[in-house]
Amino acid sequence: MLKYVLKRLGMSIPILIAVLTLVFIIIRIVPGDPAMVVLGDQASAEALAALRTKMGLDVPLIEQYFTFLSGAFRGDLGTSLLSGRAVLDEVMTVLPYTVDLTIAGVLIGVVFGVPLGVLTAVYRNSVTDYIIRVFSLLGLSFPAFYSAILLIIVFSIQFNMFPVISDPDLSNYGQRFRHLVLPATNLGLIMVAYITRSTRSSMLEVLREDYVRTAKAKGVPRLVVITRHALKNALIPIVTVIGLYLGVLIGNSVLTEIVFNRPGLGKLILDALSERDYTMLQGVMVVYAFIIVIVNLITDLTYGLVDPRVKHQ
Amino acid sequence: MSLFPKAGGLRRSISDLVRVFNRNKTSWFGLVLLLFMVTLAVFAPWISPYDPIDQDILHRLSPASAAHWLGTDHFGRDILSRILWGARISLSVGTISVLMGMTVGTVLGILAGYKGKYWDYLIMGVMDVFMAIPTLLMGLMVVAVLGPNLVNLTIAIALTVAPRFARIARAPTLSIKNRDYIEAGRAMGFSELRIMAGHIFPNILGELIVMGSLWVATAVRIEASLSFIGLGVKPPTPTWGGMIREGFQNILSEPWVSVYPGIFILITVLAFNMLGDGLRDAIDPKLRNS
Numbered sequence: 001m002l003k004y005v006l007k008r009l010g011m012s013i014p015i016l017i018a019v020l021t022l023v024f025i026i027i028r029i030v031p032g033d034p035a036m037v038v039l040g041d042q043a044s045a046e047a048l049a050a051l052r053t054k055m056g057l058d059v060p061l062i063e064q065y066f067t068f069l070s071g072a073f074r075g076d077l078g079t080s081l082l083s084g085r086a087v088l089d090e091v092m093t094v095l096p097y098t099v100d101l102t103i104a105g106v107l108i109g110v111v112f113g114v115p116l117g118v119l120t121a122v123y124r125n126s127v128t129d130y131i132i133r134v135f136s137l138l139g140l141s142f143p144a145f146y147s148a149i150l151l152i153i154v155f156s157i158q159f160n161m162f163p164v165i166s167d168p169d170l171s172n173y174g175q176r177f178r179h180l181v182l183p184a185t186n187l188g189l190i191m192v193a194y195i196t197r198s199t200r201s202s203m204l205e206v207l208r209e210d211y212v213r214t215a216k217a218k219g220v221p222r223l224v225v226i227t228r229h230a231l232k233n234a235l236i237p238i239v240t241v242i243g244l245y246l247g248v249l250i251g252n253s254v255l256t257e258i259v260f261n262r263p264g265l266g267k268l269i270l271d272a273l274s275e276r277d278y279t280m281l282q283g284v285m286v287v288y289a290f291i292i293v294i295v296n297l298i299t300d301l302t303y304g305l306v307d308p309r310v311k312h313q
Numbered sequence: 314m315s316l317f318p319k320a321g322g323l324r325r326s327i328s329d330l331v332r333v334f335n336r337n338k339t340s341w342f343g344l345v346l347l348l349f350m351v352t353l354a355v356f357a358p359w360i361s362p363y364d365p366i367d368q369d370i371l372h373r374l375s376p377a378s379a380a381h382w383l384g385t386d387h388f389g390r391d392i393l394s395r396i397l398w399g400a401r402i403s404l405s406v407g408t409i410s411v412l413m414g415m416t417v418g419t420v421l422g423i424l425a426g427y428k429g430k431y432w433d434y435l436i437m438g439v440m441d442v443f444m445a446i447p448t449l450l451m452g453l454m455v456v457a458v459l460g461p462n463l464v465n466l467t468i469a470i471a472l473t474v475a476p477r478f479a480r481i482a483r484a485p486t487l488s489i490k491n492r493d494y495i496e497a498g499r500a501m502g503f504s505e506l507r508i509m510a511g512h513i514f515p516n517i518l519g520e521l522i523v524m525g526s527l528w529v530a531t532a533v534r535i536e537a538s539l540s541f542i543g544l545g546v547k548p549p550t551p552t553w554g555g556m557i558r559e560g561f562q563n564i565l566s567e568p569w570v571s572v573y574p575g576i577f578i579l580i581t582v583l584a585f586n587m588l589g590d591g592l593r594d595a596i597d598p599k600l601r602n603s
Contacts, residue, residue, distance in 0.1 A: 015441075015442070015445065018438070018442040018445075019442055019445045019446065021442075022442050022443065022446065023446075023454070026454050026455060026458060027454070027458060029458055029459065030458050030459075137583065137586055137587065137590065138579075138583065140530075140586060141530065141534075141579055141582040141583040141586050142579060142582075143534045143537050143538055143541075143554075143575070143578055143579075143582070144538070145537075145538060145541045145554075145557070146537075146557065146575040146578060146579065149557065149561065149564065149568075149571055149572075149575065150572070150575075152564065153564065153568045153572070157564070157565060157568065164564075164565070246447070247446075247447035247448060247449075248447070250447045250449070250450065251447045251448060251449030251450065251538075252449075254449060254450070254453075255449070255538055255541070255542075258541075258542065259561075269453065270542065273453075273457050273542070273543070273544070274543070281454070281457060285446075285450065285454060288446075288447075288450060289445075289446075292445055292446075292447075293445070
């Protein structure tokens with residue numbers, strides 16, 4: 001196991017560097033002078049030069065790259081052009097909000113998605129299967145910002161059950177929960193759709209296996225076959241669901257935060273975009289790059305842990 | 314089975330296609346919904362009751378009525394007309410970006426699979442890095458940096474789509490390239506280009522079409538999301554995401570301004586998803602449940 005962990009860990013670092021390099025390149029393709037983009041074309045030459053120095057644009061590109069890369073690993077993501085605060089401090093302030101939201105979303109997704117997936121697989125081609133599949137296809141098709149708006153219209157405006165703007169005081173747990181319900185439901189419903197589908201396909205695969213047929217043939221009760229023989233094995237690929245749908249999760253959490261005006265990485269991006277704060281945009285992307293690589297590493301390691309076959313490949 | 318069998322003429326191909334569709338009702342339903350949306354988009358200039366950018370401040374934010382079936386927005390513009398015109402942007406950005414990404418990705422994927430060795434490492438390595446960044450974030454970064462307009466939006470989405478198709482094209486290329494008939498082609502002195510374009514490509518076309526349809530669904534959703542964030546085509550050009558963004562300012566008092574365009578996004582994305590899902594089930598029984 002240790003060898004597998006080290007090997008996988010060693011693979012993560014080049015991937016991380018490559019993703020960071022891509023972020024660096026994309027942010028650098030701003031047409032023209034980024035300083036002028038930020039300050040406008042009426043800005044004085046001195047102001048432009050000062051900003052260029054502040055953004056680190058006055059040194060050769062290759063030097064900028066290494067400064068960026070070493071900064072990323074040391075946790076120095078530059079200072080926000082907008083607030084003047086360190087990007088990492090800004091990120092750390094809002095990160096708990098994003099973490100709350102994504103964890104709650106995944107929990108809702110797993111708690112409802114796995115049983116629904118099992119149900120559709122066991123009652124394949126029945127009315128239940130058909131109805132759940134239509135709903136999960138609908139869930140996949142909903143743009144996250146639109147479902148968020150519908151939730152606000154129904155539960156915040158019509159029934160006045162939850163706040164329209166989700167901006168809780170984190171130390172007040174009651175408020176923290178109340179402000180989380182709608183955004184987490186929004187993210188969760190979409191995750192339910194994805195997880196239902198992958199559970200279904202994974203269950204169907206396992207239900208065809210010989211050992212399931214053998215168990216049935218020797219008279220093991222149906223429920224036991226489904227839970228102990230089939231689901232236990234079907235759950236192995238579901239472990240990777242979080243790694244697999246991480247992109248969906250991140251994209252939708254950004255949109256959800258924007259609609260609910262909830263503090264978080266998504267709101268940081270939105271503010272950075274409207275103020276042309278490229279340092280902040282780049283910094284948040286670096287944070288996402290770390291999150292992506294680390295989550296993928298953890299899912300892979302978990303997969304190796306639950307399915308011993310993986311390590312030996 | 315292949316979606317496009319080699320023998321038999323056009324009629325045979327069409328009847329095959331109908332059979333593929335018949336095997337899965339979902340794809341029929343998706344196709345009908347899709348044709349409906351395409352018709353609305355194509356005929357928008359003729360069927361729109363009003364000019365989509367004509368303002369009528371006296372009748373701003375009016376609810377649905379006989380004069381304005383879906384009401385008006387904060388500038389008094391007719392929402393139905395804006396939705397119909399918006400369909401053109403959504404559908405064209407969605408399909409063109411996927412076609413672009415599909416072309417680039419497929420070429421790179423076949424190249425990586427057929428050439429192997431360092432071609433494979435280099436191409437797929439770069440593609441994997443692109444894929445590590447979530448679609449929405451990638452689109453967001455590219456449009457934010459290049460500037461929000463129709464062309465950049467399309468390029469941004471194409472960039473996120475291309476690596477997926479490289480993956481899809483590479484896998485079957487690896488297994489096909491060692492088959493006897495490819496070997497025979499090589500022995501007969503066919504050029505590599507001819508083998509890749511004429512013999513490998515037709516074999517993966519069916520799968521490309523299925524995945525293309527599913528990715529157009531995603532592309533339409535990303536276009537709408539970016540427009541909602543404010544990174545779409547500049548106003549006053551009507552786009553569905555942009556309309557929702559504008560309506561969101563009056564969400565407490567006039568929610569319909571945001572609700573109606575969203576229904577059309579949902580129908581379009583759902584149509585492409587159903588079409589792709591159904592076709593995938595019908596074409597490849599192995600993939601039937603994934």
